[in-house]
Amino acid sequence: MPQIDIEAVKTYLLNLQDNICTAVEAADTQEKFLQDQWDREEGGGGRSRVLANGKVFEQAGINFSHVYGKQLPPSATDKRPELAGCQFQAMGVSLVIHPKNPYVPTSHANVRFFVAEKPNHDPIWWFGGGFDLTPYYPFEQDVKDWHQAAKTICQPYGDDIYPKFKAWCDEYFFLKHRSEPRGVGGLFFDDLNQWGFERSFNFMQAVGNGYLSAYLPIIEKRKDTAYGEREREFQLYRRGRYVEFNLLYDRGTLFGIQSGGRTESILMSLPPLVKWQYNWQPEPNSPEAELYNNYLITKDWV
Amino acid sequence: MPQIDIEAVKTYLLNLQDNICTAVEAADTQEKFLQDQWDREEGGGGRSRVLANGKVFEQAGINFSHVYGKQLPPSATDKRPELAGCQFQAMGVSLVIHPKNPYVPTSHANVRFFVAEKPNHDPIWWFGGGFDLTPYYPFEQDVKDWHQAAKTICQPYGDDIYPKFKAWCDEYFFLKHRSEPRGVGGLFFDDLNQWGFERSFNFMQAVGNGYLSAYLPIIEKRKDTAYGEREREFQLYRRGRYVEFNLLYDRGTLFGIQSGGRTESILMSLPPLVKWQYNWQPEPNSPEAELYNNYLITKDWV
Numbered sequence: 001m002p003q004i005d006i007e008a009v010k011t012y013l014l015n016l017q018d019n020i021c022t023a024v025e026a027a028d029t030q031e032k033f034l035q036d037q038w039d040r041e042e043g044g045g046g047r048s049r050v051l052a053n054g055k056v057f058e059q060a061g062i063n064f065s066h067v068y069g070k071q072l073p074p075s076a077t078d079k080r081p082e083l084a085g086c087q088f089q090a091m092g093v094s095l096v097i098h099p100k101n102p103y104v105p106t107s108h109a110n111v112r113f114f115v116a117e118k119p120n121h122d123p124i125w126w127f128g129g130g131f132d133l134t135p136y137y138p139f140e141q142d143v144k145d146w147h148q149a150a151k152t153i154c155q156p157y158g159d160d161i162y163p164k165f166k167a168w169c170d171e172y173f174f175l176k177h178r179s180e181p182r183g184v185g186g187l188f189f190d191d192l193n194q195w196g197f198e199r200s201f202n203f204m205q206a207v208g209n210g211y212l213s214a215y216l217p218i219i220e221k222r223k224d225t226a227y228g229e230r231e232r233e234f235q236l237y238r239r240g241r242y243v244e245f246n247l248l249y250d251r252g253t254l255f256g257i258q259s260g261g262r263t264e265s266i267l268m269s270l271p272p273l274v275k276w277q278y279n280w281q282p283e284p285n286s287p288e289a290e291l292y293n294n295y296l297i298t299k300d301w302v
Numbered sequence: 303m304p305q306i307d308i309e310a311v312k313t314y315l316l317n318l319q320d321n322i323c324t325a326v327e328a329a330d331t332q333e334k335f336l337q338d339q340w341d342r343e344e345g346g347g348g349r350s351r352v353l354a355n356g357k358v359f360e361q362a363g364i365n366f367s368h369v370y371g372k373q374l375p376p377s378a379t380d381k382r383p384e385l386a387g388c389q390f391q392a393m394g395v396s397l398v399i400h401p402k403n404p405y406v407p408t409s410h411a412n413v414r415f416f417v418a419e420k421p422n423h424d425p426i427w428w429f430g431g432g433f434d435l436t437p438y439y440p441f442e443q444d445v446k447d448w449h450q451a452a453k454t455i456c457q458p459y460g461d462d463i464y465p466k467f468k469a470w471c472d473e474y475f476f477l478k479h480r481s482e483p484r485g486v487g488g489l490f491f492d493d494l495n496q497w498g499f500e501r502s503f504n505f506m507q508a509v510g511n512g513y514l515s516a517y518l519p520i521i522e523k524r525k526d527t528a529y530g531e532r533e534r535e536f537q538l539y540r541r542g543r544y545v546e547f548n549l550l551y552d553r554g555t556l557f558g559i560q561s562g563g564r565t566e567s568i569l570m571s572l573p574p575l576v577k578w579q580y581n582w583q584p585e586p587n588s589p590e591a592e593l594y595n596n597y598l599i600t601k602d603w604v
Contacts, residue, residue, distance in 0.1 A: 036581065050580045061580065177559045177568075240572070247549035248559060257479045257550060266479075270542070270578040277574065278352045278363065279338065279566045 004125055004197045006089070009113045010066060012201075013093050014047075016111070016208045017064045020095065021049055023212050024062070027219055030055035033062070038262055043068040044089070048265040052272070056223050058100040061268030066091040072116065073259050083124065086116035092129075093208065094252065096269040097215070102235035103225035105135035105142070105183070105218060106242065108269070109211040110252070111204050125197070127204045128190035130165065131211045132173050133218075134183030134242065136235045137287055138295045142218045143184045147301035149214035150187045153206045157195070165189045170298050175245055181296050182245050186214075234288050237280060239271035246270060306427055306499045308391070311415045312368060314503075315395050316349075318413070318510045319366045322397065323351055325514050326364070329521055332357035335364070340564055345370040346391070350567040354574070358525050360402040363570030368393040374418065375561055385426060388418035394431075395510065396554065398571040399517070404537035405527035407437035407444070407485070407520060408544065410571070411513040412554070413506050427499070429506045430492035432467065433513045434475050435520075436485030436544065438537045439589055440597045444520045445486045449603035451516035452489045455508045459497070467491045472600050477547055483598050484547050488516075536590050539582060541573035548572060 021033045031054035039045035046065030051057055068089035077084045092112030099106065111129035133146050147166070154162035169188035174181050187207060192200045246253045246269050256266040282288035323335045333356035341347035348367030353359055370391035379386045394414030401408065413431035435448050449468070456464035471490035476483050489509060494502050548555045548571050558568040584590035 048580075052580065059580075177562075177565045236575075243545060243576075244549065244569075247546065248556075254550075260479075263479045264581045267546075267578065268580055272578055273538075274545075274576045274578075275574060276569065276572040276576075278350075278354065278361075278570055 004115065004123060005201075006113075006115060009201060009204075010091055012205060012208070013064055013066075013091055013111065013113075017047065017049070017062055017093050020062055020093075020212060021051075023216065024051060024057065024060050024097065027216060027223075028054040028056045028060075031057070033060070036265075038265070040067050040262070042260075043070075046262070046265060048262070048268060050268060054100070056099060056101070056104070056219065058098050059272040060095070060097040062093065062095040063265050063268060064091075064093050065265070067261075076255075083116045086118045086124070088114070088116045090114045094269075098239070098271045099219065099223070101223055101225060102136045102227050102231040103139075103222040105133045105138070106239075106271075107131065107133050107211075107215050109208070111208040113201075113204070125193060126190070127192040127200045129204055129207050130169055130186060130188035131207065131214070132169055132183055132186040132188070133215075134238075135295065136238050136291065137231060138184065138291060139222070142221070143295065144301050145217065146184070146186060146214050149210055151302050153210040154187070156206075157199075157203055162187075173245065175241060175249070177244075177248070178241070180241070180292075181298065182241060184295050184301070233275065236273055236275040237277060238291075239274045240276045243270055243274055306417065306425060307503075308415075308417060311503060311506075312393055314507060314510070315366055315368075315393055315413065315415075319349065319351070319364055319395050322364055322395075322514060323353075325518065326353060326359065326362050326399065329518060329525075330356040330358045330362075333359070335362075338567075340567070342369050342564070344562075345372075348564070348567060350564070350570060352570060356402070358401060358403070358406070358521065360400050361574040362397070362399040364395065364397040365567050365570060366393075366395050367567070369563075378557075385418045388420045388426070390416070390418045392416045396571075400541070400573045401521065401525070403525055403527060404438045404529050404533040405441075405524040407435045407440070408541075408573075409433065409435050409513075409517050411510070411517075413510040415503075415506070427495060428492070429494040429502045431506055431509050432471055432488060432490035433509065433516065434471055434485055434488040434490070435517075436540075437597065438540050438593065439533060440486065440593060441524070444523070445597065446603050447519065448486070448488060448516050451512055453604050455512040456489070458508075459501075459505055464489075475547065477543060477551070479546075479550070480543070482543070482594075483600065484543060486597055486603070535577065538575055538577040539579055540593075541576045542578045545572055545576055 025032055031051050033049040033051045036048045044067035046063060049062045051060040070087055072083050072086055072088050094110040096108045109131035113127050115123050115125040117123045151162040165187040169185040172188045253266055282292055327334055333353050335351040335353045338350045346369035351364045353362040372389055374385050374388055374390050396412040398410045411433035415429050417425050417427040419425045453464040467489040471487040474490045555568055584594055
């Protein structure tokens with residue numbers, strides 16, 4: 001019988017949120033996170049933390065939630081009929097960081113754990129998560145370093161893991177209506193239980209811990225790059241794609257919205273200021289065209 | 303056998319787009335519409351027109367499209383299995399106007415005609431459409447006038463028509479995840495064919511023509527109202543709800559996106575500049591609270 005340790009996962013996730021908040025505050029040097037602790041009527045709750053109008057970060061939202069219920073919603077059991085009638089719990093940390101400087105990429109990370117239980121059955125559980133990077137004015141070395149960090153995290157789990165979860169990330173963070181990736185990707189995994197609890201949990205921790213090690217150096221290198229109106233405008237324009245992805249495609253966002261989740265915590269991922277401009281196209285050979293031509297493509301970075 | 307005149311509808315819609323553009327340009331006094339004519343690979347095309355950075359209008363997008371195909375997509379036949387295997391055509395004018403001054407409401411209007419045909423059957427057709435108003439700093443008289451105009455349009459078609467289509471509008475333009483109406487409503491109708499072609503077409507024309515008569519006086523009355531940073535900020539914040547509605551719920555937007563429509567024309571409805579702010583709440587007794595308490599509610603305005 002599989003041994004799962006739900007409390008250990010919860011403790012890890014709460015600590016992860018704390019650690020990331022501490023590191024982000026240190027990197028910002030100016031603003032602090034504000035926290036809202038909330039309860040969910042059907043069971044569970046969370047800690048939503050937002051740092052706004054910082055020196056480095058225009059907005060950073062880092063959410064921990066642990067929700068549970070007596071019965072899975074139909075949208076969750078459609079594809080896994082064996083889960084119908086199960087009690088469930090889901091917990092995770094999810095974050096999106098929108099820096100002020102257009103030379104610092106936006107980043108997103110998420111780690112989650114799901115357990116469904118019914119009497120006289122072993123619990124059904126899995127881990128999911130990943131992280132991905134969305135640059136505006138990318139530096140090739142940063143993207144390589146980001147993917148190298150992702151690969152290093154995966155390496156102990158097998159040579160095929162990084163290519164598999166990298167490809168899954170490319171596939172997931174894709175805006176079909178624009179035939180455009182959201183950014184330069186990273187890792188994405190779901191339904192992870194085939195390694196057993198211990199090893200799967202270890203992998204999730206490696207991803208959670210690895211996110212900061214991958215992102216912080218990029219912030220440090222780019223946060224003081226001089227920029228003007230042009231770069232800012234392009235950043236605001238590109239942020240529109242983030243909104244489009246999250247509201248049109250992101251499963252976590254849509255599931256949260258549809259299942260009566262806490263709207264303000266779910267939509268913390270949306271950028272603080274966004275522009276849309278009809279039929280805007282980058283000028284050929286411009287730095288903006290560089291993003292589209294050389295980065296918003298499916299590519300092996302390491 | 304019912305007589306339908308597809309060309310007459312198309313001619314009306316093209317003229318309606320022209321007339322609205324002319325009136326909006328006249329109201330703006332500064333900027334003109336730019337047009338993109340486009341073709342759709344599977345059949346049909348459209349004329350997308352955008353006026354940007356005007357004196358009165360920050361962005362006005364007015365789209366005509368006429369698309370047809372050999373087979374309806376499954377999403378369109380799920381609820382009407384009698385349409386499976388039909389050739390179809392859909393045509394309409396759809397517009398969203400985002401004024402610069404926060405005292406001038408955003409408005410949206412749409413009129414559309416749908417025809418499905420198969421050999422040896424009478425064509426199946428219907429009209430749909432409506433218009434609705436989204437104020438930031440509302441004036442009660444404006445909202446009453448807007449709804450009075452809507453009622454006057456409906457009156458010749460029966461006493462029950464305005465209440466019915468007004469309620470449908472309230473129901474449709476509702477953000478479930480915030481338990482909040484998008485604005486103060488207006489009219490919404492769909493599947494209209496029970497009056498026969500001539501009368502249904504007349505009603506659609508009354509709605510199409512009536513939109514400007516309802517909206518222009520509000521623009522004229524409010525466009526020179528003085529405003530500052532505070533009003534602008536609130537306008538940008540509230541525009542976020544427009545984005546949320548259109549990307550999460552609007553059937554036309556989602557159908558267009560999912561069926562491979564022209565993305566730039568579909569997303570012309572999104573506001574040019576938008577803010578999100580975590581957990582923002584209006585101050586009690588402020589003009590912003592007034593919007594929530596006295597206007598973003600279901601109410602009989604006439």
